[in-house]
Amino acid sequence: xxxxxxxxxxxxxxxxxxxxxxxxxxxxxxxxxxxxxxxxxxxxxxxxxxxxxxxxxxxxxxxxxxxxxxxxxxxxxxxxxxxxxxxxxxxxxxxxxxxxxxxxxxxxxxxxxxxxxxxxxxxxxxxxxxxxxxxxxxxxxxxxxxxxxxxxxxxxxxxxxxxxxxxxxxxxxxxxxxxxxxxxxxxxxxxxxxxxxxxxxxxxxxxxxxxxxxxxxxxxxxxxxxxxxx
Numbered sequence: 642x643x644x645x646x647x648x649x650x651x652x653x654x655x656x657x658x659x660x661x662x663x664x665x666x667x668x669x670x671x672x673x674x675x676x677x678x679x680x681x682x683x684x685x686x687x688x689x690x691x692x693x694x695x696x697x698x699x700x701x702x703x704x705x706x707x708x709x710x711x712x713x714x715x716x717x718x719x720x721x722x723x724x725x726x727x728x729x730x731x732x733x734x735x736x737x738x739x740x741x742x743x744x745x746x747x748x749x750x751x752x753x754x755x756x757x758x759x760x761x762x763x764x765x766x767x768x769x770x771x772x773x774x775x776x777x778x779x780x781x782x783x784x785x786x787x788x789x790x791x792x793x794x795x796x797x798x799x800x801x802x803x804x805x806x807x808x809x810x811x812x813x814x815x816x817x818x819x820x821x822x823x824x825x826x827x828x829x830x831x832x833x834x835x836x837x838x839x840x841x842x843x844x845x846x847x848x849x850x851x852x853x854x855x856x857x858x859x860x861x862x863x864x865x866x867x868x869x870x871x
Contacts, residue, residue, distance in 0.1 A: 642667075642678055643866040646717025646740070648708055650683035651724040652806040655836035658855055659723045666863040677866065680715040682708040686806070693726070693768060702730030706737035713738045721745075721862055725834050725854055726766045729774045746775055748861040749832060749854050750782035756850060760785040762825035764818070765834035767798035775834065787828050793821045805837035815841055822847045 645663060649656030663677035684704060692701040705727060709720055719741045722728055728745055735742045753761055761779075763786050769775045771794065776786045789797065800814045818841060822831055830850040833839055839853045 642671075642675075643718035643868070644678040644680055644716050645862050645866050646709070646712040646715075646720040647679060647681040647723050648684070648705055648712065648720065648727075648734070649681055649723040650686050651689055651727055652686050652837060653683060654806060654808050654840060655855060656681070656683060656723050658836070658839065659721070659859055662856060662859040663863060666860060667867060670863065670867055677863065680712050680717045682712050684708060689727070690802070698729055699733075701727065702733030705730055706733050709734045709738050709742070713740050719743055719862070719865060721858060723855075723858075724836055725775060726768045728778070729768065729772065731774075743858070743861060743865070744778065745854055745858045746778040747782070748857045749834075749852055750779050750784055751861075752852055752857050753784060753830060753832075754782060756830065756852075758829040758850065759783065760787065760827055760829050761852065762787045762789070762822065762828035762831045762849075763834050764789070764797050764821065764831060764838055766801055767794055769834055770794050770797070779832075786832075787825055789821050789824065793824065797821060800841070801835050801837050805835075805840055810841055815846060818842050819847060822849060825849070 647659055663679060667675050667677045689701055721743055722734060725745055763770060770788050779786050796817055804814055830852060833851055833853045836855045839855050844851050
């Protein structure tokens, strides 16, 4: 079995879900007492969040690139950046290591195309929704990506940073997200494009097909890791 490298802590609430899912999926696929081989570097999210707000993406990329090199040195065979937003610095991270960095948007796009869909709404942080780095990666797979209104984007972003990243899950926030989804016009499905969103809503909460990026990312990682086991 290959060793999965993870860059986490952004936030640790969703990184814990990455770790949990990796082990659950390995147990389901391989059986017995098998669990995932994981090397995890968890950063201090307060420092990264400050760099995000200040637009210091290159500095944030250097932090993650250094962490990625350490994860490779610790024995990881490939790497996951356990956050949608920080895929903005994907190229810096990939350049810092000799192992593959599995892009979260690629695994999400593959699932959407496999479902036969082409037009999807995107929920995520303001950075992920407003900036082109994530949408363009999805669009490179032939997808059309729809965004909420500016007001709805602000609501989605606020709930992520003020609540979900702090482990706060509120019914009224779930309803707010449901309302945002209901206002998507023409969407065939919805990308839960922030790793914390899956802590709040899932397929049971909205009528459109949802694409949970954390689960899809981990599923792809586990399939890659266990190829030498099965």
